[in-house]
Ligand SMILES: [Ca+2]
């Protein structure tokens with residue numbers, strides 16, 4: 181009698197046998213008592229860009245869908261003898277200037293943090309004045325672009341205490357407000373939504389303070405009194421679910437909407453699990469994974485947008501940022517399979533503001 185072995189089986193039978201073996205192996209795996217999944221090794225961030233002294237405080241980033249350039253906010257908080265800049269990082273990681281953001285008429289400062297590109301191709305920017313005053317001086321501004329050049333800057337919304345992240349989605353612009361009332365305990369913060377059609381440079385919207393404004397669509401509380409910093413980074417997945425970082429409590433909040441655009445649910449998707457804070461965020465539109473810059477943890481994490489599972493991708497102790505090591509990261513941006521990381525390098529949490537001023541880059545797995 182002829183004996184078949186895996187080398188002599190006819191092709192179809194061999195394929196069937198292999199499939200059967202694979203199925204048995206899978207079944208075997210399922211029956212084995214679950215072993216702890218090994219912690220993935222941390223990745224080594226590399227230096228993407230070393231910034232000159234005149235761009236000493238990199239923060240907000242967003243990819244311009246028409247050019248693939250990354251738009252970068254540089255408020256220059258660390259050394260504000262240099263004006264606040266909006267910059268462009270091209271495909272070769274070369275930096276060019278878009279505009280010096282005009283200063284606030286009273287504070288004489290500009291503080292660009294979060295930035296988003298609207299469907300009109302213009303830049304929507306959180307002008308955060310909270311590093312100088314908490315007296316509702318922060319704003320939403322728009323840099324009107326024409327043929328890749330900045331034409332002018334317009335003030336659209338006034339009266340934020342600490343406008344932070346900006347997202348454009350559909351017919352609206354969303355802005356996180358990190359403090360709705362600086363005296364409130366626990367701290368309250370939230371998310372505003374403005375229709376693009378109601379934004380008018382001739383008649384800027386003046387927000388009603390104290391969380392009473394009709395544009396406020398969500399509120400968040402922060403228990404942490406040492407780091408009383410609330411809503412920060414923000415993003416949407418491909419299904420239109422919104423995710424918001426609650427900085428002080430190291431939480432990712434998930435917010436869903438009904439068909440009429442009203443908030444349908446709000447829940448904590450992830451908390452802690454290796455995160456010490458949640459600052460800037462981006463959502464990968466392909467995988468639904470959420471990437472977060474952890475300023476206090478000096479780390480970058482990936483959060484599964486469905487399960488909330490947190491995986492730490494990179495982390496290091498306080499550094500100067502040389503060689504691309506994280507130096508108090510505040511924002512991430514996803515481009516071409518890479519995570520770009522802004523190292524804001526603020527003089528906080530035991531960190532020293534120091535040269536070099538850097539953008540790090542981390543290769544993504546998927
Ligand atoms: Ca931020």
Ligand SMILES: [Ca+2]
Pocket residue numbers: 499500501507525533534535536537538
């Ligand atoms: Ca540094």
Ligand SMILES: [Ca+2]
Pocket residue numbers: 498499500501507525531532533534
């Ligand atoms: Ca440092």
